[in-house]
Amino acid sequence: MNLENRFNLIDEPWITVIDKGRLSLRQVFSELDNRALGGNALQKMAVTKLLLAIAQAACTPADDEAFEAMESSELSSKCLDYLDKWHDRFWLYGEKPFLQMPALQGLIERRKRKDLKEAKKESDRSNAEANAKPKSLGMGFYPDMPSDNNTILTQYQIPKVLADADKAIFIVSLMNFALGGKRVEKNLEDQLILGYVGKTPSAKSAPSLGNYVGYLHSMLVGETLIDTLFLNLFSQERIKENAYWTTGLGTAPWEEMPTGVACPAAINLKSSYMATLVALSRFVLLEGDGIYYVEGIHYPSHKEGWREPSMAVNTDAATPKIKWIDPNKRPWRELVSLLAFMGTDVSSGYECQFIKNGFNRFRQRYKKLGVWSGGLRVSPNAGDQSVKQDNDFVESLVFLETVMLGELWYNQLKIEMEALDKLSKTVFASTNGFFKAQNMSDTALADQASTLFWQLCERRFQELVDACEPPYATNKVRKAFAQFAIKAYDTFCPKESARQIDAWAKNRPNLINYLNP
Numbered sequence: 001m002n003l004e005n006r007f008n009l010i011d012e013p014w015i016t017v018i019d020k021g022r023l024s025l026r027q028v029f030s031e032l033d034n035r036a037l038g039g040n041a042l043q044k045m046a047v048t049k050l051l052l053a054i055a056q057a058a059c060t061p062a063d064d065e066a067f068e069a070m071e072s073s074e075l076s077s078k079c080l081d082y083l084d085k086w087h088d089r090f091w092l093y094g095e096k097p098f099l100q101m102p103a104l105q106g107l108i109e110r111r112k113r114k115d116l117k118e119a120k121k122e123s124d125r126s127n128a129e130a131n132a133k134p135k136s137l138g139m140g141f142y143p144d145m146p147s148d149n150n151t152i153l154t155q156y157q158i159p160k161v162l163a164d165a166d167k168a169i170f171i172v173s174l175m176n177f178a179l180g181g182k183r184v185e186k187n188l189e190d191q192l193i194l195g196y197v198g199k200t201p202s203a204k205s206a207p208s209l210g211n212y213v214g215y216l217h218s219m220l221v222g223e224t225l226i227d228t229l230f231l232n233l234f235s236q237e238r239i240k241e242n243a244y245w246t247t248g249l250g251t252a253p254w255e256e257m258p259t260g261v262a263c264p265a266a267i268n269l270k271s272s273y274m275a276t277l278v279a280l281s282r283f284v285l286l287e288g289d290g291i292y293y294v295e296g297i298h299y300p301s302h303k304e305g306w307r308e309p310s311m312a313v314n315t316d317a318a319t320p321k322i323k324w325i326d327p328n329k330r331p332w333r334e335l336v337s338l339l340a341f342m343g344t345d346v347s348s349g350y351e352c353q354f355i356k357n358g359f360n361r362f363r364q365r366y367k368k369l370g371v372w373s374g375g376l377r378v379s380p381n382a383g384d385q386s387v388k389q390d391n392d393f394v395e396s397l398v399f400l401e402t403v404m405l406g407e408l409w410y411n412q413l414k415i416e417m418e419a420l421d422k423l424s425k426t427v428f429a430s431t432n433g434f435f436k437a438q439n440m441s442d443t444a445l446a447d448q449a450s451t452l453f454w455q456l457c458e459r460r461f462q463e464l465v466d467a468c469e470p471p472y473a474t475n476k477v478r479k480a481f482a483q484f485a486i487k488a489y490d491t492f493c494p495k496e497s498a499r500q501i502d503a504w505a506k507n508r509p510n511l512i513n514y515l516n517p
Helices: 025-030 041-058 064-068 072-085 103-118 124-133 164-177 225-231 236-240 263-272 331-338 353-362 406-437 445-459 461-467 475-492 498-507
Strands: 007-010 013-015 022-023 091-093 217-221 283-285 290-296 366-374 379-381 384-386 391-401
Touching: 013 384, 022 225, 025 041, 025 072, 041 064, 041 072, 041 164, 041 217, 041 225, 041 366, 041 391, 064 353, 072 225, 091 164, 103 124, 103 283, 103 290, 164 283, 217 331, 217 353, 331 366, 331 391, 331 406, 353 366, 366 406, 384 498, 391 461, 406 445, 406 461, 406 498, 461 475
Parallel strands: none
Antiparallel strands: 007 091, 013 022, 217 366, 283 290, 366 391, 379 384
């Protein structure tokens, strides 16, 4: 059966770019004024990984010396040549659909025939027919399939028919960020493709999400999208330094698409750097307005040696520690940890390879570098992951003037962040004391006051970063943060009755030590 090739990702607009809307891959690499990607935090990271995979496949420098001689415009040109060479592998539909496995349709049809043959009632035959239909993609902005028993609370939760551009984003997001759970196809039988016969257990989460609440991912950001890719590119030399990428750079999956979980292409991809960019953790096939969806290549957790250059890892302990996503602690608050290599004790703390390698290589070349951090918080439950309660997409972006970066700047930033942390605890203790003075115990409101304080601080954090450059000018920013502490306290501690006024006055935060360090 000849399938029509249509919607080529190189030519059709599908990538959201700030100020421009949807662009094709060709436009992304040819228009050098593209600023940054749009979409939610996870989509930004997933598409960045794909663009980096194309860049690494097209132009991986041999070593840092070769890297120094390169320009971002050269990277752009080589990526365009690469896309022209592999144009026929970027069709979203056709005989070789992008990052998809057409063989799934045969597995689904085989299961349908078996179920119809074994059906004893009309309801069994109806179920067999229904199970053979592709699954709904749901809302499209989560890398997951909607559960059959989802509770619909708002119109945003109603499954919809996605445009081809949205389907492309969905496919790319699934490969590294698919949520773990039981929403994959059941009772498929194929040892060669799936690696098992019969029922499949709950699918593992994709490696870039992790098997818990979601990894925090970070990367360097330039003034343009091409600069961002250039800043995070790895040389062959750097890739070989990482012992966990045993097969080196690896082959991009669209060049050699695996035929199963244990085929040579899958084994090579699993242990390569390329897998951190395009993992194929799900085998999928778009069909009509839906998708066939099964578990793909299995990857280890960070405890078993999985590493991505966007992860922040502390290897000092026997068990590696990882920075996780926390909506109640915005990523900008992790800047001190991510830049620990600038401090006095560079042998300890968390390390993000994208940030450390990029800063060391390009600090002298660029006047300004941004640190982006983000991801998706999920809730784990017995192998299943879902987005609920206070789970959300989280991201932060902080720009740093490279001329000010160094040990003195870093140490002052560390002092200021520690002082802010103490100020947050003061807000919590003062708010909690206000309620205790009235024989009420409500730490939830104290938590909310502390959260409000951090939300207010985020507005002025860029000023604090800039003020840490010698000669230090942090006094003005500290006054603003002190006002935020008072505002957070006053918001949750009313002073209307005489009793409230007394409690408010006794517990009002004393900030003299913060204002006069």
